[in-house]
Amino acid sequence: MKRRILLLSTLAMLGAATLPAYAADKIVVKIAGMKPDGEPETVGMKLFAKYVMEATNGKYDVQVYPNSQLGKEDAYIAQTRKGIIQMCATGTQTSAIWPAMAMLETPMLYDSMEHAHKAMNGETFKLINQGFAEKSGMTLMNAFPLGFRHFYTKNPVNSINDLKGLRMRVPNIPLYLEFAKQLGQSGQPMPFAEVPAAIDQGTIEGGDSPLADIVGVKMYEKIKNITLSGHILVIHGLYINNDFYAKLPPEDKKIFDDAAYRSAEDVWKMAAEVEKKAIKEITDGGGKIVDPNPEFKAALKKAGEGTWELFYKTVPNAKEILDSVNQYK
Numbered sequence: 005m006k007r008r009i010l011l012l013s014t015l016a017m018l019g020a021a022t023l024p025a026y027a028a029d030k031i032v033v034k035i036a037g038m039k040p041d042g043e044p045e046t047v048g049m050k051l052f053a054k055y056v057m058e059a060t061n062g063k064y065d066v067q068v069y070p071n072s073q074l075g076k077e078d079a080y081i082a083q084t085r086k087g088i089i090q091m092c093a094t095g096t097q098t099s100a101i102w103p104a105m106a107m108l109e110t111p112m113l114y115d116s117m118e119h120a121h122k123a124m125n126g127e128t129f130k131l132i133n134q135g136f137a138e139k140s141g142m143t144l145m146n147a148f149p150l151g152f153r154h155f156y157t158k159n160p161v162n163s164i165n166d167l168k169g170l171r172m173r174v175p176n177i178p179l180y181l182e183f184a185k186q187l188g189q190s191g192q193p194m195p196f197a198e199v200p201a202a203i204d205q206g207t208i209e210g211g212d213s214p215l216a217d218i219v220g221v222k223m224y225e226k227i228k229n230i231t232l233s234g235h236i237l238v239i240h241g242l243y244i245n246n247d248f249y250a251k252l253p254p255e256d257k258k259i260f261d262d263a264a265y266r267s268a269e270d271v272w273k274m275a276a277e278v279e280k281k282a283i284k285e286i287t288d289g290g291g292k293i294v295d296p297n298p299e300f301k302a303a304l305k306k307a308g309e310g311t312w313e314l315f316y317k318t319v320p321n322a323k324e325i326l327d328s329v330n331q332y333k
């Protein structure tokens with residue numbers, strides 16, 4: 005427990021930073037998310053809330069509901085689209101509405117976190133979002149990293165062949181099922197929250213997640229082998245209901261936009277530190293870290309790029325999106 009607190013302390017401190025008290029006539033803004041307190045998604049939501057409330061001097065009461073308190077991801081996405089709640093944080097689950105959103109997490113696309121950061125603050129983000137707001141009824145305001153996905157497996161994984169044939173948990177998103185297929189795995193779609201039980205029951209032999217999620221559930225106590233494959237950078241962001249957004253007075257809209265930008269920048273700045281602390285927690289906790297050799301990395305790159313075919317089939321501007329990242333190298 006102490007180690008988890010240590011790992012997430014920086015994030016938690018920032019996320020839980022002093023929130024001012026507000027009068028009863030404030031405008032309530034509810035934001036739903038799925039990750040626990042202290043993880044980057046929740047930190048992003050809380051910082052956004054803090055920035056809006058500070059800048060509007062109590063006009064808005066931005067209430068943050070992490071850890072699926074307002075329902076599972078699908079449910080709170082639907083609530084945001086309908087305007088039952090005003091905002092939510094999520095990731096490529098929105099590709100069920102608009103396939104291009106899966107390209108926020110295009111496998112093996114970026115050379116580094118910095119590369120991804122520039123692309124998400126630039127043309128790539130804009131191109132991915134083209135058409136999404138009209139189709140979905142909500143607008144993606146920002147993009148921030150939850151971390152690179154790494155494999156956790158029951159048995160050690162030292163080469164691409166060790167990944168083949170495994171029953172691996174995947175998020176229930178076509179991109180992830182396709183990636184499992186490219187690796188010759190049997191992808192088992194389920195929410196991340198069900199992973200620890202599925203490991204105990206032997207339903208799965210592993211999965212892939214950002215290190216913040218891996219330490220969040222102390223995965224290394226159940227499954228010791230963590231392979232630093234870094235094959236997908238998980239990008240989540242804050243989505244806002246279009247009607248609510250359109251009705252904001254211009255000066256408030258600017259405050260919301262600025263808060264979205266600032267909170268995302270804060271999470272980007274923390275990303276490297278989160279990974280470093282997580283690696284320490286895993287090794288201190290008895291987990292085994294494997295750093296893939298160049299041959300393994302090249303094979304992962306090939307498998308990752310194999311999924312891009314899915315984008316060419318389902319996203320009209322896929323090539324433009326993929327090409328756009330080159331300018332940020």
Ligand code: G3P
Pocket residue numbers: 094095096097109175195196212213238239240
């Ligand atoms: O962006 C969503 C995707 O990365 C889901 O990942 O493992 O949190 O379900 P997970």
